[in-house]
Amino acid sequence: MTGREREIGERFAAARLWAAARAPYLTSALFALQPLVHDTAPPRPSADEHGNVHLDPAATLPVPELGWWLLHHVGHVLRDHHTRARPYEETALRWAQAADAEINDDLARLDAVPADAITPDTLGLPDGLLAERYAELLDLIDVPPGLAPCAPPPFTGPESMTSLERELLARAVAAEIDARGTAPGGWRRWAEAVLRPEVDWRARLARLVRRGLAQASGRVDYSHRRPSRRASAAPSIVLPALVRPLPRVAVLVDTSGSVARTALERALTELDGILRATGHQWVDVTCCDTQAYPAQRVRSAAQVKLAGGGGTDLRPGFEAAAPGADLLVVLTDGNTPWPDRRPRPQVVVCLFGTGPEPPPWAHTVRVTEGSAA
Incomplete structure (x- = not known):
């Protein structure tokens, strides 16, 4: 040295x-x-x-x-x-x-x-x-x-x-x-x-949405839009091929007076980015307080017009949004009656504030405010 x-x-x-x-x-x-x-x-x-x-x-x-x-x-x-x-x-x-x-x-x-x-x-x-x-x-x-x-x-x-x-x-x-x-x-x-690390709700939401889409995309059906490559015994007969359609996503938004509009807009924007990353060009959004409002087919979160502002009962919203969906994302504070039966689609709930937990058939993401450091 x-x-x-x-x-x-x-x-x-x-x-x-x-x-x-x-x-x-x-x-x-x-x-x-x-x-x-x-x-x-x-x-x-x-x-x-x-x-x-x-x-x-x-x-x-x-x-x-x-x-x-x-x-x-x-x-x-x-x-x-x-x-x-x-x-x-x-x-x-x-x-x-x-x-x-x-x-x-x-x-x-x-x-x-x-x-x-x-x-x-x-x-x-x-x-x-x-x-x-x-x-x-x-x-x-x-x-x-x-x-x-x-x-x-x-x-x-x-x-x-x-x-x-x-x-x-x-x-x-x-x-x-x-x-x-x-x-x-x-x-x-x-x-x-x-x-005492806090789970990043954005990352968890992205994981659950992608998992739900992956499970739904496993469903296949036959279609004549894409003929099968397998030869038929009769050459004049065109066989259908197995197809895997893009899973359909629906969003149910709790627009009762107890949910802050800024929180809803933040979650919608985050979901918008996740769905675009998975190839979805549009999504059906249903607003609901105690009644389900007409579904809005939108290409971005900015196009959603939040309707409602009364009490809270999301069951009519489930009845309206769930039947045609493969994945249903619900934005709510949790202060609502829930359906008695598990809906057909996969359900992901974005839960605002400290509301009660949804039923066990739903995957839950608690949406928290961002923190500084």
């Missing part, structure tokens, strides 16, 4: 202690970081997904500023920003700015904040949001010039932490934050999500 490498190692150790003193709930994560000194490192510290902190041997950052960057990079590693970045490969700069903003809203309160650090305030955006939300907002504003995010270097080894070790570390840090109760709001929300 050269004298320069020893000096960098000592500054790194001092910076880690500085950081641990200001964020003791992150101590175990700070001491899991491993310094890598090499000439190809960027001027300011950066970290890869395995917890290696890449340091430029020519850089001479003061200990407090280096400590601030260590806290910053611990945030990237623990919040799994490297994995969450995958959908943003074509807009990597936007994602990097958004990820920095998610972390630095808490760090902006510390001393030694670097002048070029990206925070929600420097972007003109509110605190306390997820990087994914910041990325959406960055599409709508003009980002001030000169705000360069920290660019994680490509991983070249060694693998100081495996993915399993990072997950275990994240759980340990989350438990420490939960026990102390003194961490900033962003870290407390992150710890809550790690220790």
Whole structure:
């Protein structure tokens, strides 16, 4: 080890202690970081997904500023920003700015904040949001010039932490934050999500709809629209072929006064995207409060006109919507009488609020409000 490498190692150790003193709930994560000194490192510290902190041997950052960057990079590693970045490969700069903003809203309160650090305030955006939300907002504003995010270097080894070790570390840090109760709001929300994760209702809805469509598409019938390739004993006779028609989807919308229109519109929009992804060009939508209104055949959720607003009894809606459907998606708060018998189609219920559970023959998705972090 050269004298320069020893000096960098000592500054790194001092910076880690500085950081641990200001964020003791992150101590175990700070001491899991491993310094890598090499000439190809960027001027300011950066970290890869395995917890290696890449340091430029020519850089001479003061200990407090280096400590601030260590806290910053611990945030990237623990919040799994490297994995969450995958959908943003074509807009990597936007994602990097958004990820920095998610972390630095808490760090902006510390001393030694670097002048070029990206925070929600420097972007003109509110605190306390997820990087994914910041990325959406960055599409709508003009980002001030000169705000360069920290660019994680490509991983070249060694693998100081495996993915399993990072997950275990994240759980340990989350438990420490939960026990102390003194961490900033962003870290407390992150710890809550790690220790008591909420099921993503959108992902569950997509899985259940695709499963229902797959089960319905297993039904086949004979049709002369596509002649069979099998030869007939009589050449003049055209045999029908087996066909698998696209399953028919119906949507039953609870439009009683107890269900918020914004919640219904949000669920309809989500369902719209799922059905388009499965090849459906239209869907039949039936609104119902205590009576079933005429079905609307629409090509997008925006075309649905919500009718009703009285009491709640979805049984007429089931009678109207179920007979011709292979999959029936019901949007309701659950405060309704249910059919006595299981309907013919597969039934998926999007349940709003804390209403009672539907009958066991229905697959249920509880629709929750999005949370910030």
